[in-house]
Amino acid sequence: MISTRIRIGSIILAGGFVCGHGWRYYRRFRMHHHAPTRLILFFVVIPLLAPFQAAAGPQGSYANRPLPVFELHSGFWINLHHSLYQEARERKERSQKEKDARDSQKSSKSSADTKPALTAAERKIWNEAVSFYVAAYADKDLQFSTELAQLKDQLGDFEDCDELSGRVRKFCDAGLPPQLTQILESAAPVYRARIWPEQDRANRGWIARVSPLVISQGVAISERLAEIYQARWPRQKIRVDVTSYASWAGAYTTTDPLRVTISSLDTRNQGTPALEVLFHEASHGIAEPVQAAIIRECRQRDKAIPRDLWHALVFYTTGEVIRPILAASVPSDGSIKGSAQGYTPYAMREGIYQRSWNEYLQLLQRFWLPYLNGSVSFEDAVAHMVSAL
Numbered sequence: 001m002i003s004t005r006i007r008i009g010s011i012i013l014a015g016g017f018v019c020g021h022g023w024r025y026y027r028r029f030r031m032h033h034h035a036p037t038r039l040i041l042f043f044v045v046i047p048l049l050a051p052f053q054a055a056a057g058p059q060g061s062y063a064n065r066p067l068p069v070f071e072l073h074s075g076f077w078i079n080l081h082h083s084l085y086q087e088a089r090e091r092k093e094r095s096q097k098e099k100d101a102r103d104s105q106k107s108s109k110s111s112a113d114t115k116p117a118l119t120a121a122e123r124k125i126w127n128e129a130v131s132f133y134v135a136a137y138a139d140k141d142l143q144f145s146t147e148l149a150q151l152k153d154q155l156g157d158f159e160d161c162d163e164l165s166g167r168v169r170k171f172c173d174a175g176l177p178p179q180l181t182q183i184l185e186s187a188a189p190v191y192r193a194r195i196w197p198e199q200d201r202a203n204r205g206w207i208a209r210v211s212p213l214v215i216s217q218g219v220a221i222s223e224r225l226a227e228i229y230q231a232r233w234p235r236q237k238i239r240v241d242v243t244s245y246a247s248w249a250g251a252y253t254t255t256d257p258l259r260v261t262i263s264s265l266d267t268r269n270q271g272t273p274a275l276e277v278l279f280h281e282a283s284h285g286i287a288e289p290v291q292a293a294i295i296r297e298c299r300q301r302d303k304a305i306p307r308d309l310w311h312a313l314v315f316y317t318t319g320e321v322i323r324p325i326l327a328a329s330v331p332s333d334g335s336i337k338g339s340a341q342g343y344t345p346y347a348m349r350e351g352i353y354q355r356s357w358n359e360y361l362q363l364l365q366r367f368w369l370p371y372l373n374g375s376v377s378f379e380d381a382v383a384h385m386v387s388a389l
C-alpha cells in the first residue's frame, strides 16, 4: 500500500470529550501543531505482496483493507504510549501496595514479568521511560484527561513516522513537549525490538477477526443506531486504534475528533462480541441527542439528572441492536458464551447492570424497548423513563 498524506495545521477552539465506560463532557481548548486532518490521496494495493507486509509502514503501522464505517489501525507510537502508561500505572500501584503491606509478597503480576528479557542497557532505557510516565501521566486518566486524549491523537496521526522530532523529516515533527519526544524516541528501539512485534501481531489478528463482521453488518448497524439516536452517523470512517492496553475498561472513546481505542488483548473484547464493543464505543460519539433529551426532560420536571442513565441506555441499545445479528452468526465451536437467544450482550455478560444499574435496566426494558420496537416515539420513551425515575 502506498499512501500519501497532507497535513494541514489546525486550531480547534472548543470541543467535547467522551469517555469509554464513564461519561463526562466538557469544553476544552485544543491546538494542533500538525494536523488531524489527513487526506489519503492514493491507495494502491500491490497484489503480489502479502497483505500485512503491503500494509506495513516504516514503523509497522497498519490499517486494514478498507472497511465500511470504521478504519482500524495498529500504530507503533500509540501502542508504545499505552504500553508505557500501563506499566507506569502498574508500577505505581505496586509501590503503593508495597508501602501499604510490606509483608505481602504476592502482588499482582505485572506486564514487566511477562516482557521478553531485556539487556541491562535496554532495561535502563525502558525503566527511564516508565519512570517518566509514572511522574507525568500515571495519575491522569486516559479517558478523562484532555492532555492524554490529545497526546494519543497526535501519536496516532504520526504512526507512519519513524521519529517524532522532525530531525530527519520535517513533517515528522509531532510538536510534542521536547522531553516526551526524547523519552519516546529513546524507548522506541527497545520497544520495536522486544515488545512491538508480538503486540502488533495481536492487534492485526484482532482486526482480521472482526473485519468480516464489520464488512457484512457494519453499514446496517450504523444506520439503525443513527436512526435510534436521531443522529447522523459520521460521514468519515471512525478511526479505531487497536492497542495492547486501552484503559481499565478495555476500550475508550474521545471526541473532536471522534476516535476509539480498543485493546486487542482484553478478554472482554474477543470473538464476535468485538463487534458490539466497536459499536458501543462509536455510539459515545453519536448518542448525544439522547443525553440532551434526558437532560431536557429532567429540567422540565425539576429532577436531578440521573448519573449514567445515558451510558446504561447506550449499553442496552447496542446490545439489543446487535443481539439478533450476532445470534445468527455465533460460531458453532462454542467459543462464545451464549444465552437462549444465542448471544448475551456485553453489559449482561459482564454484570454491568447488576453492579449499580439494576434500576436503569428496568426503566430501559419498560420504556426504551418499546421505542426500539417501534411502538412509541423517541420523545415519549425518554419522557416516560424520566417520569419513572
Ligand SMILES: [Zn+2]
Pocket: 019, 020, 021, 022, 280, 281, 284, 311
Ligand atoms: Zn461506554
